[in-house]
Each structure stands twice: as structure tokens, then as C-alpha cells.
Amino acid sequence: NAYIFDTTNDGATNYNRVLLSFSKDGATAVGILARGQWADVKVKIVGGTLDGKTAGMLVKVEELTPDLSKVRLFHTSVSRTNASWPTWPGASGFTGDFNEYLAQRFPTDTDADFAILEAGIVSEETYVEQGLYWEASHLPMLTYLMRTYKPDLALVGYPVTDEFSHQFLGLIVPTLPNGAPNPAYDDVQVNRTPDGRVAQRTAFIRRAYRGADATLALAQRLMRDKTTTFVASDHGFAPQFLAIDASKVLVDLGLLSKPQTSNCRPATGETIGKAKACWAGGTVQIYLNLAGRDPAGGGFQQVAAADEASTVAQIKAAFLALSDPNDWTGDSQPEGWKMIDRAFTKAEARYIPNGPNSTADMAHPTRTGDLVVFAYPPYQFDAATPGTLVARSAFFGQHGYVPDVQNLSASVNMRATFLAGGEGIARGPVSGVRSIDIAPTIAYMMGITVPQQSQGRVLLSIIKGSNSVKPLTIIGLNDFHGQLDPTSLTLDGRNTSVGGASYLGTMFDEDAASLPGPALLLAAGDNVGASPANSGLLEDRPAIDVENAWGLDATSYGNHEFDYGVARLLQHQARANFPFLGVNIIETATGQAPSWVKPSTVFTVNGVRVGVIGAELKETPELVSAGATAGLTFLDEATAIKAESERLRRQGVRVQLLLIHQGTANGANAID
Secondary structure: OEEEEOOOOOOOOOOOEEEEEOOOOHHHEEEEEOOOOEEEEEEEOOOOOOOOOEEEEEEEEEEEOOOOOOEEEEEOOOEOOOOOOOOOOOOOOOOOOHHHHHHHHOOOOOOOOHHHHHOOOOOHHHHHHHHHHHHHHHHHHHHHHHHHHOOOOOOOOOOHHHHHHHHHHHHOOOEOOOOOEOOOOOOOOOOOOOOOOHHHHHHHHHHHHHHHHHHHHHHHHHOOOOOOEEEEOOOOEEEOOEEEOHHHHHHHOOOOOOOOOEOOEOOOOOOOOOEEEEEEOOEEEEEEOEOOOOOOOOOOOOEOHHHHHHHHHHHHHHHHOOOOOOOOOOOOOOOOOOOEEEEEEOOHHHHEEOOOOOEEOOOOOOOOOOEEEEEOOOEEOOOOOOOOOEEEOOOOEEOOOOOOOEEHHHOEEOOOOEEEEOOOEOOOOOOOOOHHHHHHHHHHHHOOOOOOOOOOOOOHHHEOOHHHOOOOEEEEEOOOOOOOOOEEEEEOOEEEEEOOHHHHHHHHHHHHHHOOOOEEEEEOOOOOOOOOHHHHOOOOHHHHHHHHHHOOOEEEOOHHHHOOHHHHHHHHHHHOOOOEEOOOEEEOOOOOOOOOOEOEEEEEEOOEEEEEEEEOOOOHHHHOOOOOOOOEEEOOHHHHHHHHHHHHHHOOOOEEEEEEOOOOOOOOOOOO
């Protein structure tokens, strides 16, 4: 309930306050607001899985004239802190989980709501104030967490710079990247009627960056002394004001029967469905509905596998040929601006230009489109008007363009920010930093294991004293099983091509080239056995030949190496240019290692002696046919490994690696 009243008691009509209450009792007011003021209102959720949980909303008096000729109240959506800590130890006097504690004890967690601003429901000032209220909730939460639990690592973010740049950047930049005047400069309707709000909108963005600085400063104060700080953004920004309906291109090519009305989903009533568009910012990915790869059905047609390449080429040509038919500058002529920057096939998406001598890998077996298309500012793909090739986007900043796009005079910079400081950080500029390098570098400096799915490298050049560090790159594989050609695996519901000797060889070479120092390529067994016919029928000689071609440095035994007995295994070892290692294999009769078994081998890599120990499963006789391991005993792995490790250490080999064909559930991650 909202009750409007006059506090002046001067005999004149002068309504100036709004009382908010869940009842008709003013004593239960949750806010008494003047024009422009906000109230944080806590509520209880009714129904659903969050029944009885705490949430909140903000209420603002946007307009209130003394005579009530204008009254405008605004409330945000009901929102709730999204936090998870299953082992949270709790707080004194509180019953509930960590999420509920934050929801009850701290201001409501909210962000800037772009939809209501773009729809004209609220003023720009209200949008900005709602966005900045993030600080009112998250900074106290940050303070509580860091003072109470004293973490060794704090991952602190700040969303407002992104939000305000999306809404205002293109309204304060006078020129486009091509040098032409920006029709959206100080003109939110793009109707050649200036708004007179460049100063205000510039101030909004500057305030967001001051907020980011303040958040960083608070986190640094709350951490312990001698803290190392990394500052990074996940992308850059560019001004824009135009939205491309990517699905219209597919309609015009006959791959869809009607424009999509939502991202990644065919429209209701779609009758062709041979392709779909999935967009994010300056990027759209086109996915074919490909026979043999994608599930058939849904009333959709599929592109024949034989037509895949030609269909992708057709779509690529259509995007690159796009031309804007609109007149945005008022000269009665279509603009002729570049709409599409570049387009890449799925294979080419492994090498997206990322600046001088650098590329970014955005390829994924299922989630990367068959074609990846990048627009060029002031065009992008979000908030398009279905069926209209180009229309106003109703917001004015975007990212998702090719990472090497830069035009600083037009405020276009897709390169992300990276700063590092602290006692352990060297002075000076650094180049070639990628976002994926940050996590491994932090882990290295903390002395903890690098995240399991990390793809980056440790930035040794930014770390003091790193000149004494000698990197050792290890590339590993197991269970090759003579898979000379790619096979298929169902991922994300799609029949996906994986593996194959040539693909693996290329990946090994690329990994070795991207990581520091010389690399060792090592295998952990089952190189052969249970192989496809093109290797298995030839007694897996092709599998060994492929591994020779890769330059495999060493392998341990797996159980399948013994599938056809020792005689076949000796043929493989004679053919191989690399040693087979098995520290725990002995002859039953003598108790000694057979002459054909090496327990370990030593490499010199980057001036460092590296010992590689191999071990076989002690259960191997139970896993292969009877007689295949006759005369051999497989000892306990740990005991044999320890003895060999100590022997190598006495020889001065202090860096040691273990190859063993043994699985583990510890640290297992789902495919992602």
C-alpha cells in the first residue's frame, strides 16, 4: 500500500511524502519517501521451491508534484541473492543457510534493469541509481566475508561498468569507426533531435569506473598485507546503435521459413528449420541442422551431410555481402557502412585474430557454430527486430566483436584490460596476455594445483625471480587404441566427430608451440588393442607408426599391450622409436625384470634432467586372456615406484614423472 501525504501543515496543498506499508497501519511502514528517494523492501516468497525464503525489491518515488497532478512510483523486480556455500559454518543466533543469511542481513541484491530503461518506463537516473545499488548490497557482503573468513584468494567483480557502457557509450561518442558522424550521438531516438545529455551520460560511465576503483580498493584493504592483485576485464567495448536480424539471412536463403523471435530457437510454426542463429553481442553463430549429426524430427528439414560445406559457404557469402538499406544520417541515401567484419568456419574458429601474433581459440566440438560471423560497429545482433534486416537496437554499447578490433579515436577497443601489482610482481609492461592465462598464474603464485580444465600458461614474465624458473611442458595421452581415423561421440545430444591420429597430432603440435620450453609427449598405455580394423587387422603396426610420427617420447604399459601375449608386444617395442616403461613387471621364475622391460628413462629438457617412471596395473593378468602374461608377475605399483624414484634421486634426477594406466574418480569433471 502507498499513502501520499503532506508534512508541511501550512494550510496549502503540498503533498510531498509517500508512506509504504504492507497494511493500513502507518506504524508498519517500510518506507517514507520524498520525491527521488528509494526504499529497500524485504519480502517473503510464497510458493515454489523458495517458499518462505527472503527476497527484496526497491521502491522509488520517481515523480510527485504537490498537487498530485503527477505521481509516479517505481519498484524493481523482486530479487534474491544468489549464493551457495554448502559447508558454511553458520552465524551465531541465525537459523538457515548461507544464501538466506545474506538475503536477510544485507540490503537487497539488485542490478541495473536495462529492459525498463529501453522501454521508456524509467528515467536514465533511476536506471543508474538502481545499478549503483549493487554497491549497497555487495560491498557490505564482501566486507563481512573477508573480515570473518580471511580468505587467501578473493575473486571480486564489478558489473556496473559493463551495464552503463552498454546503455550510454554510443550516446557520447561523436564519430563512428569509419570516421562518419555518429547519428546516435546525444540522440537516443536517432531522429536528429539532440537530447542535450552528453555530460550526464558521460558522468554515468565515469561514476561506474570510480565504483570499480572503490571496490578494488576495499578488497585490497580487507586482504592481508603483501597481497598480490590482478585486475582484468573479460572484454572490451564499442559504441553501437543498430541491430541485425541474423535469422533474416537464413530466411532469405530458404533455410528458415520465418524469422526467429528468440535467440537460438526457431519461431513457432517454423516448417523448414535447416539452420538457426544464436547471437551474443557482435557475434552470431549459425548452426546447421545436419543429417547424421543432429537429431532428426520436430517437423524440420535437415541439410544433407554432403551439402554441409557448400551450405556453410553460401551462408558466409550472404552475410559478408550484407548492406544496410536504411538512411540514418538524413541524406536520403543508404549508408553503405560495413556491416559484417569477418566470418569463420567452425574449423577456422580455432584461430580468431586476437592482436599481433596472437589468436584466440573459440572452437568447441558442439557449442561452436558451423559458421561464426562477426559484425562491425555500429552494428551487432542483440535486440533485433524480427524480419527487419537492420533496426535501432535501443541500447548503445556492445562487445563480442573480433578481439583485434581497435579504433581508439572512436572509443572502439576490444582488447581487455590486464594489470598486476604486488611484491611478487615485476615492473614494466607485458604483452601477449590472454584471459585464460590468469588462473594458471594465480595458482602458480599461490603454490596450488592449476585448475583442471585450464588452457592457459603461467605468465612467468610478470613474476619477480622467474628468470631462474625453467618451464617443462608435458603433453599426455592414454588409450589411443589404434584410433587412426576420427570416431564419434554423443555430446550435447549431437553425434560429434572426435579423435583421429591426424587431429591428435595437430593438437599435440599446437599445444607444444603455445606452451613454454621444449615439450615431452608421453602416453600412459593402451596404445594398441581393442583397435579399429584399419589398425587391428594389421596387428596394430599402424598405431605404432603413428606414434613414431607424432614423436612420442615414452609410454607406460597398459593392459591391452598384453592382449596378444609377449611376442606381439616385443614386435611393437622393436617397431617403436620410444621406450615402453614398467617398473613393476618381473619374471616369476627369477624375480628379476625381463631384459625387454625398462623401469624408467631419463630425458634432459631445457637443461633439466627429468626421470619418467612407468608402471603397469598389478591386475593385468586378470584383464587379459589366459596365458597372455604367462611367466610374468606384476608387483604392487606403489612399492616398485617408490624404490625406482629413490634410485633416480640418488643419481641426481630430482624432477620425476609417473606414467601409469590407472584411473581415478578424484577430481573428475563432467565434459564441458
